[in-house]
Amino acid sequence: AITMDSTVAIDDSIDVLTSNIVQGTVLVLTIQALFLGLRSAAITISGLTFSVLGTLIWFWAVGSSLNELSLLGFVIAVGILVDDEVVILDNIQRHRDMGKPLAEAAVDGTVEVFWPLVTGTMTNVAGFLPLFLMTGIVGEFFALVPQAVAVSLLISLVEVVLLVPLHVIDLDKWFGPPKPGSAWGNGLLVPRADGHGLVAAVYRGYDRLVDILLRRSWIAFAGTGLLFVLAVMVLLASAYASKLGIKPLVRLEFFPSDAAAAEIRVTLPDGSPLAETDRVVRAIASDLAGRGPGSIRAASGLAGLQVDTTYKPVWGAQYGFITAELASRDQRTFDDPSRHIIALRDELKARHEVGGVR
Numbered sequence: 104a105i106t107m108d109s110t111v112a113i114d115d116s117i118d119v120l121t122s123n124i125v126q127g128t129v130l131v132l133t134i135q136a137l138f139l140g141l142r143s144a145a146i147t148i149s150g151l152t153f154s155v156l157g158t159l160i161w162f163w164a165v166g167s168s169l170n171e172l173s174l175l176g177f178v179i180a181v182g183i184l185v186d187d188e189v190v191i192l193d194n195i196q197r198h199r200d201m202g203k204p205l206a207e208a209a210v211d212g213t214v215e216v217f218w219p220l221v222t223g224t225m226t227n228v229a230g231f232l233p234l235f236l237m238t239g240i241v242g243e244f245f246a247l248v249p250q251a252v253a254v255s256l257l258i259s260l261v262e263v264v265l266l267v268p269l270h271v272i273d274l275d276k277w278f279g280p281p282k283p284g285s286a287w288g289n290g291l292l293v294p295r296a297d298g299h300g301l302v303a304a305v306y307r308g309y310d311r312l313v314d315i316l317l318r319r320s321w322i323a324f325a326g327t328g329l330l331f332v333l334a335v336m337v338l339l340a341s342a343y344a345s346k347l348g349i350k351p352l353v354r355l356e357f358f359p360s361d362a363a364a365a366e367i368r369v370t371l372p373d374g375s376p377l378a379e380t381d382r383v384v385r386a387i388a389s390d391l392a393g394r395g396p397g398s399i400r401a402a403s404g405l406a407g408l409q410v411d412t413t414y415k416p417v418w419g420a421q422y423g424f425i426t427a428e429l430a431s432r433d434q435r436t437f438d439d440p441s442r443h444i445i446a447l448r449d450e451l452k453a454r455h456e457v458g459g460v461r
């Protein structure tokens with residue numbers, strides 16, 4: 104069968120993703136310093152370093168590479184890794200505010216949230232596991248994302264429940280107990296001693312909102328139900344937009360970027376000579392190239408080889424493979440690349456699927 108698939112140009116590079124990781128980490132730590140204090144930010148950066156280095160050791164042990172996809176996994180994981188640190192540190196501080204000794208507060212604060220932390224971490228890991236089910240070269244490629252996320256989260260869980268309480272105790276020994284209202288101990292926006300400040304006002308507003316929702320729970324259920332219905336309606340409208348002749352509210356595509364090329368796979372009857380396959384491939388490539396620079400910029404073909412949807416080569420005299428580069432965006436005579444590719448496929452089928460060509 105003559106089939107066509109679009110490929111996209113991925114502009115992300117290792118340098119860009121590395122910069123994103125650094126910027127994201129700096130933003131996360133800045134926010135934590137503002138809300139929880141520099142001491143908490145220092146403990147968090149040690150936890151992030153521990154998790155990332157542990158994941159890199161895992162990559163080395165299993166032979167995985169450090170590339171765009173694995174770095175993307177780290178970008179995704181940075182924000183998640185901080186969550187457990189915040190939960191542990193805040194709960195330990197809560198027990199200290201209750202008047203408990205430091206060591207007792209560290210133990211009780213950690214044990215109290217141990218199972219929620221384990222459950223939350225395993226839930227996040229489970230959410231990425233289906234990516235391991237992808238097969239072929241594409242599956243091996245995209246498996247780096249869940250691998251980076253899952254391994255870093257599991258290592259972070261061990262670091263949080265075993266090392267963070269020790270870090271809290273060590274910092275107290277080195278620098279003394281945190282002073283109420285200081286940036287080093289309690290954050291720049293949350294002076295806990297007097298209850299004033301921006302975040303304290305947010306806390307009070309949040310308390311009032313929760314009180315209202317608890318007394319009138321139907322408001323929360325109605326609002327959640329309405330949002331769910333709206334989300335389903337948006338998804339259905341976007342999925343069937345082309346059939347209804349309307350513009351989709353959300354673009355449903357794997358890569359949120361423009362198609363740059365089309366791949367054409369040609370299969371002749373078994374036993375066909377290579378010369379016949381070459382003739383058919385040349386005819387289809389010439390057909391594509393003859394459509395003008397507003398449609399196809401260039402087309403090149405191979406006879407005796409076909410690259411399947413998992414990007415694995417399939418050899419055989421009856422197989423052909425053609426790559427057609429679409430016109431640049433400013434020269435296109437069409438608006439929707441996906442629809443244009445579908446139209447090209449239908450035309451090629453009508454013209455060239457003769458004599459057993461599929």
